[in-house]
Amino acid sequence: MLYFYFSRYYWILTIVNEDKNMIYLLDSMSNRNRDDAWKTMVTNGVKMYNASKGIAKAPGFKQLTGNLKQSGFVECGYCVMRYMKEIVECENLQLEKMFAGTIKNQYYNQSQYDEVRSEWSEFIYSYLDA
Numbered sequence: 001m002l003y004f005y006f007s008r009y010y011w012i013l014t015i016v017n018e019d020k021n022m023i024y025l026l027d028s029m030s031n032r033n034r035d036d037a038w039k040t041m042v043t044n045g046v047k048m049y050n051a052s053k054g055i056a057k058a059p060g061f062k063q064l065t066g067n068l069k070q071s072g073f074v075e076c077g078y079c080v081m082r083y084m085k086e087i088v089e090c091e092n093l094q095l096e097k098m099f100a101g102t103i104k105n106q107y108y109n110q111s112q113y114d115e116v117r118s119e120w121s122e123f124i125y126s127y128l129d130a
Helices: 037-052 076-089 110-128
Strands: 002-006 011-017 022-026 060-064
Touching: 002 076, 011 037, 011 076, 022 037, 076 110
Parallel strands: 022 060
Antiparallel strands: 002 011, 011 022
16 A cells, blocks of 8 residues: 655655555655654554454564655655656565665656656546546
8 A cells, every 4th residue: 555645845655565564665855854653653553454454463664765866855746656656667566675775866857757747737637627
């Protein structure tokens, strides 16, 4: 399950892998300090879901740092949409391998932002045109 979260004027992407009992976080500014309210809320939600299924084990939590970053201060929403697009298009969906390691000083470029903007605009426009 993919969840995007907006906190303090900033978007992040959370992925819950029910099969692995794992919660992943993708943050386009992964080196910034943030509160743990979102992590606590998602972890507690997964714990309650697990309890309803008879699973006592708490979920794991891992921040995936091998993702491209935003180049400025206002692109976080487009980064989250880009992460979702890459995950949906991935055939094997091995997130830990897909976003493994640490990518430093590698950013999405303008054409990658524009691709997401264009696809999003076309999608919204298709509903407005109906």
